[in-house]
Amino acid sequence: LLGTPAKTFCCAGCGFCGKVLVWPYEMSHWLNLKIILEELLQRGHELTILISSRSYLFDYHNPSAFNFEVIFVSGTREDAEKKVNEFLDAAVNIMPTLSLWESAKLFQNFFLEATEQFEEVCRKAVYNESLMEKLRETKYDVMVIDPVVPCGELVAELLGVPFVNSIRHSVGDIIERYCGHLPVPPSYVPVSMGGLTDRMTFMERLKNMMFTLFFNFVLQQYDFQFWDQFYSEALGKRLCSIVINYMIILTEIWLIRTYWDFEFPRPYLPNFEFVGGLHCKPNVCLQEMEDFIQSSGEDGVVVFSLGFLVKNLTEEKANFIASALAQLPQKVLWRYKGKKPATLGANTRIFDWLPQNDLLGHPKTKAFITHGGTNGIYEAIYHGIPMVGIPMFADQPDNIAHMKAKGAAVEVNFNTMTSADLLSALRTVIYQPSYKENAMRLSRIHHDQPIKPLDRAVFWIEFVMRHKGAKHLRPASHDLTWFQYHSLDVIGFLLACVATVIFTVTKCCLFSCQKIGTGKKKKRE
Amino acid sequence: LLGTPAKTFCCAGCGFCGKVLVWPYEMSHWLNLKIILEELLQRGHELTILISSRSYLFDYHNPSAFNFEVIFVSGTREDAEKKVNEFLDAAVNIMPTLSLWESAKLFQNFFLEATEQFEEVCRKAVYNESLMEKLRETKYDVMVIDPVVPCGELVAELLGVPFVNSIRHSVGDIIERYCGHLPVPPSYVPVSMGGLTDRMTFMERLKNMMFTLFFNFVLQQYDFQFWDQFYSEALGKRLCSIVINYMIILTEIWLIRTYWDFEFPRPYLPNFEFVGGLHCKPNVCLQEMEDFIQSSGEDGVVVFSLGFLVKNLTEEKANFIASALAQLPQKVLWRYKGKKPATLGANTRIFDWLPQNDLLGHPKTKAFITHGGTNGIYEAIYHGIPMVGIPMFADQPDNIAHMKAKGAAVEVNFNTMTSADLLSALRTVIYQPSYKENAMRLSRIHHDQPIKPLDRAVFWIEFVMRHKGAKHLRPASHDLTWFQYHSLDVIGFLLACVATVIFTVTKCCLFSCQKIGTGKKKKRE
Structure with missing residues (x-):
C-alpha cells in the first residue's frame, strides 16, 4: 500500500539539480547507501564519492554513473580485504574460543588498527590542499555520510556543506545520544549491542544501564578523545569536548536504517527519519533456480x-x-x-x-x-x-x-x-x-506507510539541498552544556532553596523552643 | 511542494470503508477536526458524531453528511452559549483587572462548573444502555477523540474500539506526558501554557521546571482524581491511578495540531504525528472585498x-x-x-x-x-x-x-x-x-513536506481501521510503573551497591589501620 509522493519535489520537477558528495563505508553499509544514491542520480543530481585507494568494494577503475574522488593511502586493496577477512575469521571462529579478557584484547587490537587506518585516510583527505580546493570549488549542496567511519563530517565542516547521516546505529547508541541528543531512556529502550528488548526484567534493565555506562566510558576513552584532538587540529580550533564533540553534532538529518516494523517504539527527534527497508523491492522471476x-x-x-x-x-x-x-x-x-x-x-x-x-x-x-x-x-x-x-x-x-x-x-x-x-x-x-x-x-x-522509505530518504536529502540545511528540526539542546541539558543547575538550585527553607525553619523552631524553655525556667525560678 | 500520496491506501482504493465514531469539542477545535472528518467522508467512510444536546455549534437539526447521535442533557444550547460568553468576557475583560488570587478563584469556578457539565454529558452517555447498545451494534472501526473534553476514551473503551486523539496540547502537556509518555525535558522543551521558548535563560528554565511541577500538582488534585474515580465506576474496575490513568493512555495515534514550522524541535514518539495546518488551503478570489x-x-x-x-x-x-x-x-x-x-x-x-x-x-x-x-x-x-x-x-x-x-x-x-x-x-x-x-x-x-498534513492525519486514522490499532508504535514504557519508568529501582540498586562497596572498603581500611596500630603499639611495648 506504499504510496509514492507526487514527483513535484523531485529535482526534475522543481528545476533544482544539486551536487552531492558522499563519504561512504563498505560492505552492507554501501549496499544500502547505494540504493539512495542511485535514486538521487536518477533524479538528476550529480554525485561524487570520496573513497580511499584501499577500498576494495568500490570499482572506481571502471566507468560508473558516480564520480569517484580517490584518496591515495598506503597499502593495497588486497591488504585491506585480507585484514577484513582476518577480523571476520577472528570474530566468527576465534573469539568464541577465547576468554572474555583475551577476546576483548583481540578486539581492541583490531579496533586500534582500524582507527589508525581511518586516521590515515582522514589525514590524506583533509590535509590534501589540492583535493580540498577542488571539492570546495565544486560547491556541493549536501554531503551524505556514513558516520561509522569518522572524517566525513570533518570534510563537510571544512567545505562548509550541510550533511545528512545514514546509520543503523553506533556502538551503544553513543553517537546518536551525544551528537544527536537522541533520548535513550534505559528503562524501555535497549541500548544497542546489548541484545536486549524493550520489555526487560529488573536484571535486564540493570544490565541495560550498565551497558550504557560501559559504552560511554570505553568509547570516550578510546575513540572520541582521539578524534576530537584530530578534528581540533584540522579545524584549527579547540573543540570543547567534555562529553564528545565529533562534528556529527552538526548533522542536519539522521537517516536511520530501521523502521517501526523492526525497531521498538522509542523517543526520537524530528531530525531523525526511520527509513529501514529502503533497499527492498518486489521479487522478480528466478530463471535458473x-x-x-x-x-x-x-x-x-x-x-x-x-x-x-x-x-x-x-x-x-x-x-x-x-x-x-x-x-x-x-x-x-x-x-x-x-x-x-x-x-x-x-x-x-x-x-x-x-x-x-x-x-x-x-x-x-x-x-x-x-x-x-x-x-x-x-x-x-x-x-x-x-x-x-x-x-x-x-x-x-x-x-x-x-x-x-x-x-x-x-x-x-x-x-x-x-x-x-x-x-x-x-x-x-x-x-x-x-x-x-x-x-x-x-x-x-x-x-502500509504513507510514503516509501526510499522516497523519504531522498526527500530529506533534497530538502537539505533546497533549504541549505534543516535547522528548523535541530533541538535547542545543542546549545546547552551537559549540566544545563540535564537541568542539574535548576535542580541544584531548587534543592538548595528547599535546604535553606528547612534549615531556617528548623533554626527558628529550635530558637523558639529554647526561648519557651528559658521562659518556663525563669517562671519556675 | 506538498505531495499527495498515491491514493492506493484510501478506503476506495483498498476496498475498505470503515465506520468512524467521533467525540468532538466545539469552537476552533471543531473547525480543525471537521476538515479531517470531511476528508474521511469523501473517502467513503461512514461518520457518526456524538454530541450533547447543549452543543451550540453543531447544527444537528438540519440534514448533514454526518450522522449525529445526541446525548440529551439538562439546559439549553442558549444556556451553554451564554456560559461560554460569560467565561470569555471574564477572561478577556475581567480577569486582567483582578488580583492573581481572585483571578485563580474565578477560573477555578468556571473550571469546576465545566467539569460538572462534562460529567453530566459523560454520565448520560455511558449509562444510557440503549445508546451504548446501539453504538456497540454498529461495530465502529475507530473513534476520533478530542481529549480536551473527557469521556471519549471511556466510550471507546466500553465499546472496545481503538481510538485516535486530535489535540493541540493539554494544560502543561500533562495528558501527553502522563498518558502518552511524551518526553518533555524541561531544559529545552517549554511546558505548554508557560509562554516560554526553547532557548531559555537560567531563570526561564527554573520557571519552566516550576510550571511543570505546578501543573502536575494542580491537575492531579482537581481533575484527574475526579475522572479516575468516575471512569473506575463506569468500567467496574479500579484504575490504578498513582499518577493519573485517564484511559487516554490507550490512544493509538496522537494527531498533534502543529508541525515543525511552528513547534520547537523536541523529542516525540512514533505514535505522535504532527499534522498542524491541515485545514489550510490555497486562497480563492474574493468577490465583494x-x-x-x-x-x-x-x-x-x-x-x-x-x-x-x-x-x-x-x-x-x-x-x-x-x-x-x-x-x-x-x-x-x-x-x-x-x-x-x-x-x-x-x-x-x-x-x-x-x-x-x-x-x-x-x-x-x-x-x-x-x-x-x-x-x-x-x-x-x-x-x-x-x-x-x-x-x-x-x-x-x-x-x-x-x-x-x-x-x-x-x-x-x-x-x-x-x-x-x-x-x-x-x-x-x-x-x-x-x-x-x-x-x-x-x-x-x-x-515542503513529503506528504500533506491532512493526508497524514487521514492515513493514520485509516491505518488504525485497517490494522485494528497501531500497537507497533506503542512504547513499552506503558507497562512500567512510574519508578521503573524513571529507572529509580535500578539507580537505587546501583547506589546501594556503591554504598556497600565504600562501606566495606572503609571498614576494611579502618580495621587494617587498627591492626597496624595495635601491632606497632605491641612492638613498642
Missing part, C-alpha cells in the same frame, strides 16, 4: 545465507549444519563458498551467491536462515518470511533479538549449536503458524 | 481578527485600536461585532466575518493582527504573512511566543497596550523585512 524450487512441491524451500562476510566455516560446523538441513522435507538453497560438507543432503544446494530478495519473495519460500544483518532481515520483513537467526557480531545479536521479540524469529547460538538445535529451530518457524503470522504482520506494517 | 483591497495600492492591506470568541471590546479599547489602525497607510479589514468605534479611520472597514484564509493568501496582504489561535496562525504560516499577536488566554500566549521566537511576529499585550504600541508593532512587521522573510521561510517549510 526455478526448477529446483518447484521440485520442493508443497513443502517449499528454505533460504540460507550468513551474508557475504562469512565465507568459511570449520569443517565440523559445516557438516552438522548440512546434516540438519538434510533432515528437512524442504529444499534448501545455501549460500556458501567453503568446501562442500560431506553430510550435504540431496535436498540442499550450495551457491556462491543467491538472489536473496527474489528468493525471499518467492511464494514457495517457508523460512530464512540468516546471520541477522539488517539488510537481509528487512528483505524477510518485506516479503513476510519467518527467520532462524544465527547472529555472530556487530548489530546481528540485536537484530535477531528484535525479530525474536516480535515473534518472527527463533535464535540459534552459532558457537554452541548442535544439528538438533538448528533442525528444531527450523521446524518451529516453519510449522508453528504464529511465526509466519507475525512475519506477515511486520510485512503489512512495512508496506 | 476585492475593490476595497485593490484600493490600497502599493501599501497593501492588514487583516485583523481576534477570532470568533471575542465579540466585544470595551469602548475605550475599541477606540484606541481604531485610532492606531487609522494611522496606517494600509487598508484594514477588521472582523468585529461590537459597536463601531468613534475613531474608526477611513482606511478601516469592519466586518461581521472575514474569509480569513483567502484574505491571508491575497497578494496585497502585508500583516495579520491575531489573537494567536492555532488555526489562524497556521493560515498566516501557510501564506507567509507576518503577524502582530494580541494573545489573551489558553494556548494563545504560547502560540505567539513560538511565532516571536521564529521571528515572524511581534507581540502586543492586550491589557496594557496603547495606540502607539499597536501602531509600532504593525509598522515593525510591515516595514522590517526580516518579519516577512521569516514568515516566508516558515511557509516554505510548511509546504
Whole structure:
C-alpha cells in the first residue's frame, strides 16, 4: 500500500539539480547507501564519492554513473580485504574460543588498527590542499555520510556543506545520544549491542544501564578523545569536548536504517527519519533456480545465507549444519563458498551467491536462515518470511533479538549449536503458524506507510539541498552544556532553596523552643 | 511542494470503508477536526458524531453528511452559549483587572462548573444502555477523540474500539506526558501554557521546571482524581491511578495540531504525528472585498481578527485600536461585532466575518493582527504573512511566543497596550523585512513536506481501521510503573551497591589501620 509522493519535489520537477558528495563505508553499509544514491542520480543530481585507494568494494577503475574522488593511502586493496577477512575469521571462529579478557584484547587490537587506518585516510583527505580546493570549488549542496567511519563530517565542516547521516546505529547508541541528543531512556529502550528488548526484567534493565555506562566510558576513552584532538587540529580550533564533540553534532538529518516494523517504539527527534527497508523491492522471476524450487512441491524451500562476510566455516560446523538441513522435507538453497560438507543432503544446494530478495519473495519460500544483518532481515520483513537467526557480531545479536521479540524469529547460538538445535529451530518457524503470522504482520506494517522509505530518504536529502540545511528540526539542546541539558543547575538550585527553607525553619523552631524553655525556667525560678 | 500520496491506501482504493465514531469539542477545535472528518467522508467512510444536546455549534437539526447521535442533557444550547460568553468576557475583560488570587478563584469556578457539565454529558452517555447498545451494534472501526473534553476514551473503551486523539496540547502537556509518555525535558522543551521558548535563560528554565511541577500538582488534585474515580465506576474496575490513568493512555495515534514550522524541535514518539495546518488551503478570489483591497495600492492591506470568541471590546479599547489602525497607510479589514468605534479611520472597514484564509493568501496582504489561535496562525504560516499577536488566554500566549521566537511576529499585550504600541508593532512587521522573510521561510517549510498534513492525519486514522490499532508504535514504557519508568529501582540498586562497596572498603581500611596500630603499639611495648 506504499504510496509514492507526487514527483513535484523531485529535482526534475522543481528545476533544482544539486551536487552531492558522499563519504561512504563498505560492505552492507554501501549496499544500502547505494540504493539512495542511485535514486538521487536518477533524479538528476550529480554525485561524487570520496573513497580511499584501499577500498576494495568500490570499482572506481571502471566507468560508473558516480564520480569517484580517490584518496591515495598506503597499502593495497588486497591488504585491506585480507585484514577484513582476518577480523571476520577472528570474530566468527576465534573469539568464541577465547576468554572474555583475551577476546576483548583481540578486539581492541583490531579496533586500534582500524582507527589508525581511518586516521590515515582522514589525514590524506583533509590535509590534501589540492583535493580540498577542488571539492570546495565544486560547491556541493549536501554531503551524505556514513558516520561509522569518522572524517566525513570533518570534510563537510571544512567545505562548509550541510550533511545528512545514514546509520543503523553506533556502538551503544553513543553517537546518536551525544551528537544527536537522541533520548535513550534505559528503562524501555535497549541500548544497542546489548541484545536486549524493550520489555526487560529488573536484571535486564540493570544490565541495560550498565551497558550504557560501559559504552560511554570505553568509547570516550578510546575513540572520541582521539578524534576530537584530530578534528581540533584540522579545524584549527579547540573543540570543547567534555562529553564528545565529533562534528556529527552538526548533522542536519539522521537517516536511520530501521523502521517501526523492526525497531521498538522509542523517543526520537524530528531530525531523525526511520527509513529501514529502503533497499527492498518486489521479487522478480528466478530463471535458473526455478526448477529446483518447484521440485520442493508443497513443502517449499528454505533460504540460507550468513551474508557475504562469512565465507568459511570449520569443517565440523559445516557438516552438522548440512546434516540438519538434510533432515528437512524442504529444499534448501545455501549460500556458501567453503568446501562442500560431506553430510550435504540431496535436498540442499550450495551457491556462491543467491538472489536473496527474489528468493525471499518467492511464494514457495517457508523460512530464512540468516546471520541477522539488517539488510537481509528487512528483505524477510518485506516479503513476510519467518527467520532462524544465527547472529555472530556487530548489530546481528540485536537484530535477531528484535525479530525474536516480535515473534518472527527463533535464535540459534552459532558457537554452541548442535544439528538438533538448528533442525528444531527450523521446524518451529516453519510449522508453528504464529511465526509466519507475525512475519506477515511486520510485512503489512512495512508496506502500509504513507510514503516509501526510499522516497523519504531522498526527500530529506533534497530538502537539505533546497533549504541549505534543516535547522528548523535541530533541538535547542545543542546549545546547552551537559549540566544545563540535564537541568542539574535548576535542580541544584531548587534543592538548595528547599535546604535553606528547612534549615531556617528548623533554626527558628529550635530558637523558639529554647526561648519557651528559658521562659518556663525563669517562671519556675 | 506538498505531495499527495498515491491514493492506493484510501478506503476506495483498498476496498475498505470503515465506520468512524467521533467525540468532538466545539469552537476552533471543531473547525480543525471537521476538515479531517470531511476528508474521511469523501473517502467513503461512514461518520457518526456524538454530541450533547447543549452543543451550540453543531447544527444537528438540519440534514448533514454526518450522522449525529445526541446525548440529551439538562439546559439549553442558549444556556451553554451564554456560559461560554460569560467565561470569555471574564477572561478577556475581567480577569486582567483582578488580583492573581481572585483571578485563580474565578477560573477555578468556571473550571469546576465545566467539569460538572462534562460529567453530566459523560454520565448520560455511558449509562444510557440503549445508546451504548446501539453504538456497540454498529461495530465502529475507530473513534476520533478530542481529549480536551473527557469521556471519549471511556466510550471507546466500553465499546472496545481503538481510538485516535486530535489535540493541540493539554494544560502543561500533562495528558501527553502522563498518558502518552511524551518526553518533555524541561531544559529545552517549554511546558505548554508557560509562554516560554526553547532557548531559555537560567531563570526561564527554573520557571519552566516550576510550571511543570505546578501543573502536575494542580491537575492531579482537581481533575484527574475526579475522572479516575468516575471512569473506575463506569468500567467496574479500579484504575490504578498513582499518577493519573485517564484511559487516554490507550490512544493509538496522537494527531498533534502543529508541525515543525511552528513547534520547537523536541523529542516525540512514533505514535505522535504532527499534522498542524491541515485545514489550510490555497486562497480563492474574493468577490465583494476585492475593490476595497485593490484600493490600497502599493501599501497593501492588514487583516485583523481576534477570532470568533471575542465579540466585544470595551469602548475605550475599541477606540484606541481604531485610532492606531487609522494611522496606517494600509487598508484594514477588521472582523468585529461590537459597536463601531468613534475613531474608526477611513482606511478601516469592519466586518461581521472575514474569509480569513483567502484574505491571508491575497497578494496585497502585508500583516495579520491575531489573537494567536492555532488555526489562524497556521493560515498566516501557510501564506507567509507576518503577524502582530494580541494573545489573551489558553494556548494563545504560547502560540505567539513560538511565532516571536521564529521571528515572524511581534507581540502586543492586550491589557496594557496603547495606540502607539499597536501602531509600532504593525509598522515593525510591515516595514522590517526580516518579519516577512521569516514568515516566508516558515511557509516554505510548511509546504515542503513529503506528504500533506491532512493526508497524514487521514492515513493514520485509516491505518488504525485497517490494522485494528497501531500497537507497533506503542512504547513499552506503558507497562512500567512510574519508578521503573524513571529507572529509580535500578539507580537505587546501583547506589546501594556503591554504598556497600565504600562501606566495606572503609571498614576494611579502618580495621587494617587498627591492626597496624595495635601491632606497632605491641612492638613498642
